[in-house]
Amino acid sequence: MTPLDHSHDPAARSWVASANVPGCDFPIQNLPFAVFRQQGSDEPFRGGVAIGDQIVDLARLALSGSMDGLAQEAALAGAQPQLNALMAMGPQAARALRHALFDLLKETADGAAVARLRSCLTPQAAAQYALPVQVRNYTDFYTSIPHARNVGHMIRPDQPLSPNFQWLPIAYHGRASSVVPSGTDFHRPLGQAFPAGAAAPVFGPCARLDFELEMVAYVGRGNALGERVPLAQAEEHIFGMGLLNDWSARDHQFWEMAPLGPFLGKNFCTSVSPWVVTMDALAPFRVPAVARPAGEPQPLPYLADEANQRAGGIDVQLTVGLESHLHRERGLPAAEITRTSFRHQYWTVAQMLTQHTVGGCNLQSGDLLGTGTISGPTQAEAGAIVELSLGGTRPLTLAGTGEERRFLEDGDAVVLRGWCEAPGAARIGFGECRGTVLPALG
Numbered sequence: 001m002t003p004l005d006h007s008h009d010p011a012a013r014s015w016v017a018s019a020n021v022p023g024c025d026f027p028i029q030n031l032p033f034a035v036f037r038q039q040g041s042d043e044p045f046r047g048g049v050a051i052g053d054q055i056v057d058l059a060r061l062a063l064s065g066s067m068d069g070l071a072q073e074a075a076l077a078g079a080q081p082q083l084n085a086l087m088a089m090g091p092q093a094a095r096a097l098r099h100a101l102f103d104l105l106k107e108t109a110d111g112a113a114v115a116r117l118r119s120c121l122t123p124q125a126a127a128q129y130a131l132p133v134q135v136r137n138y139t140d141f142y143t144s145i146p147h148a149r150n151v152g153h154m155i156r157p158d159q160p161l162s163p164n165f166q167w168l169p170i171a172y173h174g175r176a177s178s179v180v181p182s183g184t185d186f187h188r189p190l191g192q193a194f195p196a197g198a199a200a201p202v203f204g205p206c207a208r209l210d211f212e213l214e215m216v217a218y219v220g221r222g223n224a225l226g227e228r229v230p231l232a233q234a235e236e237h238i239f240g241m242g243l244l245n246d247w248s249a250r251d252h253q254f255w256e257m258a259p260l261g262p263f264l265g266k267n268f269c270t271s272v273s274p275w276v277v278t279m280d281a282l283a284p285f286r287v288p289a290v291a292r293p294a295g296e297p298q299p300l301p302y303l304a305d306e307a308n309q310r311a312g313g314i315d316v317q318l319t320v321g322l323e324s325h326l327h328r329e330r331g332l333p334a335a336e337i338t339r340t341s342f343r344h345q346y347w348t349v350a351q352m353l354t355q356h357t358v359g360g361c362n363l364q365s366g367d368l369l370g371t372g373t374i375s376g377p378t379q380a381e382a383g384a385i386v387e388l389s390l391g392g393t394r395p396l397t398l399a400g401t402g403e404e405r406r407f408l409e410d411g412d413a414v415v416l417r418g419w420c421e422a423p424g425a426a427r428i429g430f431g432e433c434r435g436t437v438l439p440a441l442g
């Protein structure tokens with residue numbers, strides 16, 4: 001785990017005034033990465049770093065003469081239209097760039113540095129974002145016990161939690177081509193379902209469309225085929241984390257899923273936030289991994305060590321907002337429908353990465369490891385509508401408009417947000433991950 005250093009100092013302030021506003025997602029202690037260009041332009045996409053309501057353009061920064069050494073090499077890699085090359089350089093490179101940017105952006109930076117940096121800034125309000133990486137591989141885990149119990153109960157009432165859940169981080173290999181950046185809308189998928197009481201399956205638009213509140217870990221340095229990554233080194237292979245919405249067609253999923261796992265019910269769209277928050281930025285918010293009471297399965301030795309148990313978890317506060325057509329028409333904010341924390345996940349991101357490689361699978365820089373739906377211990381903390389509405393039997397009432405929802409309707413936007421707060425640390429945020437459901441195409 002990353003040790004704390006001067007770049008985590010909660011008293012540090014930036015000459016970019018918006019970065020010092022309380023509640024800002026992107027203070028100088030955060031410095032997350034995204035890929036962007038000027039909205040409405042045909043400029044090439046390139047990497048950028050958030051500060052307040054601005055973006056430090058890494059392509060311009062690399063040409064500005066502001067940096068040297070490893071930080072300059074990292075800025076050059078980050079200036080590409082995907083961050084895979086920067087991620088491949090490993091944590092030292094991203095840390096060198098973080099420290100260099102911290103010095104250039106802090107309130108006490110000298111006038112010449114400020115002038116050079118000022119010419120590298122673009123307002124976030126004028127930016128269009130692309131995927132932060134070229135997605136070559138996407139794996140989605142299943143690591144929340146409440147989620148596994150709630151959904152498992154609907155599929156296998158006699159044994160909601162599968163016997164392997166507490167022994168290994170379960171996952172499936174997801175679809176890389178349909179991962180989209182926040183703000184990309186998608187059409188309600190068509191597919192096959194077997195409604196309760198029907199005599200035969202039916203084909204049509206999904207009737208039980210859902211979101212899944214997840215986080216995503218981006219693989220930094222990869223590993224060679226056949227080479228496993230020990231738990232103690234796992235986090236050195238994680239560049240950072242973002243928000244992920246694993247949109248799910250429950251009626252299609254539940255019919256098709258046995259015996260091989262999710263297919264069309266999950267592969268029509270997966271949204272990710274533009275900003276990737278580095279593991280360095282998350283360092284002040286580490287918490288113990290979930291405790292396992294005596295009598296419950298304990299992790300096998302390759303999935304356990306003291307450091308992971310002491311600080312393998314991360315306390316990321318998460319909310320989901322549902323914004324209907326009516327909310328937009330009336331100028332109302334999205335209705336918050338759930339609120340929880342990533343700290344409740346049963347397996348840590350290090351355990352997920354180690355499990356992924358233990359048989360020799362080679363991870364590649366920029367691969368996505370979805371954490372699985374994040375449902376906290378209480379019903380109000382569930383990370384999917386199918387859980388919040390008890391399988392569609394108890395509709396949610398949306399704040400603001402009073403509308404009811406059993407599942408998502410056309411025109412609904414789902415907005416994920418995440419942030420971290422801890423005593424003695426500056427609050428940092430992830431921005432948002434948004435997508436809107438469009439009507440099915442005939």
Ligand code: CA
Pocket residue numbers: 140141212214246370372373
């Ligand atoms: Ca999922």
